[in-house]
Amino acid sequence: MTDMIVADQLVKDFGEKRAVDQVSLTVKRGEVLGFLGPNGAGKSTTMKMLTGFLKPTSGQASIAGHDVSTASMAARKVLGYLPEGAPLYPDMTPWSLLHFCAEVRNVPSELRRRRVIESIERTNLQSVVMQSIDTLSKGFKRRVGLAQALLHDPEVLILDEPTDGLDPNQKHEVRELIREIAPDKAIIISTHILEEVDAICSRAVIIADGRVIADGAPSQLAEQSPLFNAISVVLSTDKVQQARSILEALDDVQEVRVQSLAGGLAKLTVVPAASRLILNPVISTLGEAKLEAISIRPEASALEDLFRQLTVSPDKQEAA
Amino acid sequence: MGTLFTVAKREFSGYFATPIAAIFLIIFLAVSAAFTFFVGYFLERGNADLQVFFNFHPWLYLFFAPALSMRLWAEERRQGTIELFLTLPIPLWAAVLGKFLAAWLFLGVALILTFPMWVTVNILGQPDNGVILASYLASFLMAGGYLAIGSCLSAATKNQVIAFVLTVTVAFVFTAGGAGFLTNLISEFVGKSVLDAIAEISVLPHFNQIVKGVIALKDLAYFVALILAWLLGAMAVIDYKKAG
Ligand SMILES: Nc1ncnc2c1ncn2[C@@H]1O[C@H](COP(=O)(O)OP(=O)(O)O)[C@@H](O)[C@H]1O
Ligand SMILES: [Mg+2]
Numbered sequence: 001m002t003d004m005i006v007a008d009q010l011v012k013d014f015g016e017k018r019a020v021d022q023v024s025l026t027v028k029r030g031e032v033l034g035f036l037g038p039n040g041a042g043k044s045t046t047m048k049m050l051t052g053f054l055k056p057t058s059g060q061a062s063i064a065g066h067d068v069s070t071a072s073m074a075a076r077k078v079l080g081y082l083p084e085g086a087p088l089y090p091d092m093t094p095w096s097l098l099h100f101c102a103e104v105r106n107v108p109s110e111l112r113r114r115r116v117i118e119s120i121e122r123t124n125l126q127s128v129v130m131q132s133i134d135t136l137s138k139g140f141k142r143r144v145g146l147a148q149a150l151l152h153d154p155e156v157l158i159l160d161e162p163t164d165g166l167d168p169n170q171k172h173e174v175r176e177l178i179r180e181i182a183p184d185k186a187i188i189i190s191t192h193i194l195e196e197v198d199a200i201c202s203r204a205v206i207i208a209d210g211r212v213i214a215d216g217a218p219s220q221l222a223e224q225s226p227l228f229n230a231i232s233v234v235l236s237t238d239k240v241q242q243a244r245s246i247l248e249a250l251d252d253v254q255e256v257r258v259q260s261l262a263g264g265l266a267k268l269t270v271v272p273a274a275s276r277l278i279l280n281p282v283i284s285t286l287g288e289a290k291l292e293a294i295s296i297r298p299e300a301s302a303l304e305d306l307f308r309q310l311t312v313s314p315d316k317q318e319a320a
Numbered sequence: 321m322g323t324l325f326t327v328a329k330r331e332f333s334g335y336f337a338t339p340i341a342a343i344f345l346i347i348f349l350a351v352s353a354a355f356t357f358f359v360g361y362f363l364e365r366g367n368a369d370l371q372v373f374f375n376f377h378p379w380l381y382l383f384f385a386p387a388l389s390m391r392l393w394a395e396e397r398r399q400g401t402i403e404l405f406l407t408l409p410i411p412l413w414a415a416v417l418g419k420f421l422a423a424w425l426f427l428g429v430a431l432i433l434t435f436p437m438w439v440t441v442n443i444l445g446q447p448d449n450g451v452i453l454a455s456y457l458a459s460f461l462m463a464g465g466y467l468a469i470g471s472c473l474s475a476a477t478k479n480q481v482i483a484f485v486l487t488v489t490v491a492f493v494f495t496a497g498g499a500g501f502l503t504n505l506i507s508e509f510v511g512k513s514v515l516d517a518i519a520e521i522s523v524l525p526h527f528n529q530i531v532k533g534v535i536a537l538k539d540l541a542y543f544v545a546l547i548l549a550w551l552l553g554a555m556a557v558i559d560y561k562k563a564g
Contacts, residue, residue, distance in 0.1 A: 014564055051407045055563045076409040083407070087400030091337035092330075103326045104408050148404070318443075 002028045003065075004156050004186030010059035012045050019045045021210035021289045022059070027203075028185040029155070032178065034201030034218070035190040038311050042210040043190040046082045047160050049126060050188070051081050063156050077105070077143075080154035082162055086145030090134035094125050094144045097133065098151060105152045119147040123175060138165035146174065150181070157187045163196065175200050202301075208311040218303055225306035226254070230273045230299035231282050233268040235291065240266045243291050250285060252276040269299055322461050323410045327418025328425070331392075335426050348430045356437065369447045373404055373437055374455040374531050378495050378524060381427075381466045386487035388427060389470025390480040394556070397478035401507070406558075416554045420464075420547075427463045431456065451533035455525050456529035460498035462523055468550035469487045475557040494546075497522030 002309055005027040012020040020042040027033045035043050048054040050061045052068035052075060063075040089097060098116045103162040107115050120129055123143040128136055133144060142165050149157060162169045162178070178187065178200050191197065197204050197218050204221055208228045214221055223229050235243060237260065244256050246272055254273040260266045272278045279298065335341040356373045396402035405415065441447045469490050474483040497518045517523050523546075526539040 012564065017449075053403050053407050053562065073409055075412065076407055079407070081404075081407045083400065083403040085400060087402075087404055089334070089401055090399065100326065100330050101408065104323050104410055106322065138454060197323070 003061070004029050005033075005158075005188060006060075006062045007046065007050060008048050008062075010046060010061060011057045012049060012054065013044070013057045017145070017208055018152045020049070020056075023207065023210070024059075025205055025212065025214055025215070027188055029186050030183050031203055032182050032187045032189065032201045034197035034204040035188055035207070036192065036194070036197060036307060037190075037207040038192065040309070041207045043207060044160055045210075047084075047158050047188065047190060050158055051079060052076065052085075078155045080152065080157045082145045082149045082157075082159040084160040085164075088133050088141060088144055088148075090139045091132060093130050093132055094120065094136075094147065095129040098147060101148050101151050107152060107202065115151055119151045122150060124173065139167060139170050142166060143170070143174075146177075155185055156193055157181075157185055157189075159187070159189045161190055161192075163191065163193065171196075194301075194307060198303065206307060207293035208246055213310050214306070220252075221306055222302035223275065225270055225300050225302040225309070227269070227302040227305040229272050229277055230281055230302070231268060231270040231296060232274075232289040232299045233282065233286070233296050234261065234265055235268070235296045236294070237264050237266050239291050240268070242289065243268060243286060243293075246285055246289055246291075247282060249282055250278070252278050252281060265294065278281075324414040324418050324421075325434075327410060327414060328421045331419050331422030332425055335422070338361040341426070344384075344388070345430055345433060346369060347370040348380075349433055351384075352380055352434055353437070355380070370437060370441055370452050370455060371531075374436075377459045378462060378527060381463050382488060382491050382495060384430075385427065385463055385466035386470050386484045386491065388423050389467045389487060390473050390474055390483040392423060393554070394478050394480045394483045398480075406562075412555050412558065414457065414474075416471065416551055416558070420467060420551060420554075423467050423471075424460075424464050428460055431460055431463070435465075448533065454533045454535055455531045457535070458527050461530070461540070462527050465494070465523060465543055465546040465550075468547040469494070472557055474551045475554045475561070494521070495523050497524075 003026045005025075007025045009021055010020055010023045011018065023042070023046050025033065035046070035282040037043050045054065049056045049059075050068065052061070052072045055069065056277065064078045066072075066078075066095055068075045092100070095116070098119060099112065102112045120126060123146050125140065125143055125147055128140050136144065142162070146159070146162060149159065159178075163174050166174060175196065177188065181187075182200070182202075189196075189201070201218055203216065204218045205212055206212070206221070208317070214224070233243065233247075240258060244258060247253055247256050247268065252273055254271045257264055257269040257271065259269070270278060270282055279296075283296055286296070355376050393402070396405055406412075410418075438452060441452075442449075448549070466487070470483070472485040473486040473490065474480075476486075477483050526542045529536060529539045
């Protein structure tokens with residue numbers, strides 16, 4: 001059994017509105033799937049169907065081979081789930097909530113304390129374990145939700161925006177944690193932070209308007225963007241015109257986009273023809289022309305660019 | 321079985337996490353005492369029994385049981401915790417029954433705390449304590465029936481106020497269906513068989529039998545069936561809501 005999470009043509013209608021439309025995906029052990037899409041794309045709804053919380057209008061889902069509607073208990077046992085917004089009982093403490101989950105999950109009583117303490121340490125909750133949950137900050141609440149999902153060391157994790165509301169350090173910690181536990185689990189995380197996908201996901205699925213519109217390794221997806229292998233050059237504004245014209249004259253360059261920055265600077269995005277490697281030609285051309293640049297580096301936002309291209313609504317695309 | 325106990329325990333301790341439990345108990349005791357003494361002329365009657373006290377219970381629960389049951393599921397829906405709760409490996413029956421038992425036990429505690437009434441009649445005279453015990457049983461069973469109705473209706477909404485109003489309404493129908501003034505009123509329009517059927521499913525006739533000290537299997541079975549039917553209803557509502 002290598003397909004630990006399977007969605008098979010999931011459809012969800014809310015009244016007239018089709019929130020999820022024929023979404024199919026599989027996640028194998030060791031994979032971290034980044035589920036991307038703009039707000040309202042249907043990520044949470046898909047995840048709710050994967051956990052069995054919502055019944056699909058049509059289609060099937062299974063967790064570790066257990067159909068979530070006909071073998072729901074078996075599926076829930078091997079699943080750790082962080083629902084959107086990390087809802088938790090406000091009048092409980094992290095300690096009592098985690099104990100409740102451990103008890104419900106049939107962790108033997110002699111192991112329970114250790115498991116709870118482990119998950120508290122993993123998510124750095126030590127300082128607030130005895131504080132009632134409604135007094136915790138958003139970041140701590142999110143981490144209690146994560147601790148709850150990790151408690152029983154589940155084979156499958158479904159995390160709906162696990163880093164939402166965390167500060168940059170906490171985001172980093174959570175990503176490290178996910179990376180650490182990933183090798184022997186199958187994980188889906190939803191996010192709209194693209195750097196997160198580059199950082200931890202082995203695969204990315206982009207959905208918009210309920211439909212899967214791209215599925216592949218993040219680097220593979222980035223290749224589909226015209227900005228793949230693009231170079232960005234920052235220089236002072238007075239040199240922009242000249243730099244632009246000599247760079248555009250290069251054979252391997254398709255176009256040069258200009259964006260002005262603060263402090264009398266501008267950024268040129270040099271887009272290669274057919275994803276060719278143009279870093280060296282760009283450097284030498286600017287050098288020969290004695291155009292001193294402040295920085296020259298590979299453009300990092302290819303995935304973001306693809307995301308924007310794919311998820312902007314059709315009518316806006318037509319207008320553009 | 322283990323998860324049933326765990327759910328019930330969490331719910332029950334939840335009542336005591338806020339002052340609401342204490343306030344509920346105080347009001348419950350104050351209202352039941354006030355009605356018994358002032359409205360029921362408990363002392364003036366000169367009888368050493370708790371008849372007026374228990375006669376008043378159906379109407380007492382009409383408000384107190386819905387106040388307790390309204391939050392059972394509606395609050396989980398409002399806070400979104402239902403998504404956590406229903407994706408834990410808890411069988412649906414254990415989730416529904418566990419929450420119900422916690423509320424029932426809590427109302428049981430409230431009922432036990434009325435023991436000074438029982439002490440009072442024993443000081444004033446020589447009551448039939450067997451009848452009083454049967455009455456406590458009847459009262460507790462009736463509380464369970466109302467709470468089961470409330471569980472089901474609480475599962476249908478995320479608004480506690482709506483859950484409360486619905487439950488009071490349905491519980492009123494179940495109670496008053498057997499009350500004299502209502503039967504007289506509708507007897508002008510319907511036949512005797514309909515009246516009998518209404519009396520059969522309504523709470524009061526069964527309650528009154530047990531309060532008299534007559535513990536018949538038929539009346540006990542009525543309350544068990546009432547509770548089970550509404551709890552099954554709660555399971556059906558929760559399952560239906562999964563379809564979004
Ligand atoms: N319970 C619901 N009832 C009606 N519409 C819903 C419900 N839940 C989600 N939707 C709609 O379905 C669409 C997808 O929502 P969601 O899955 O939450 O998106 P995402 O998580 O990608 O932001 C949205 O248009 C949302 O308004
Ligand atoms: Mg969402």
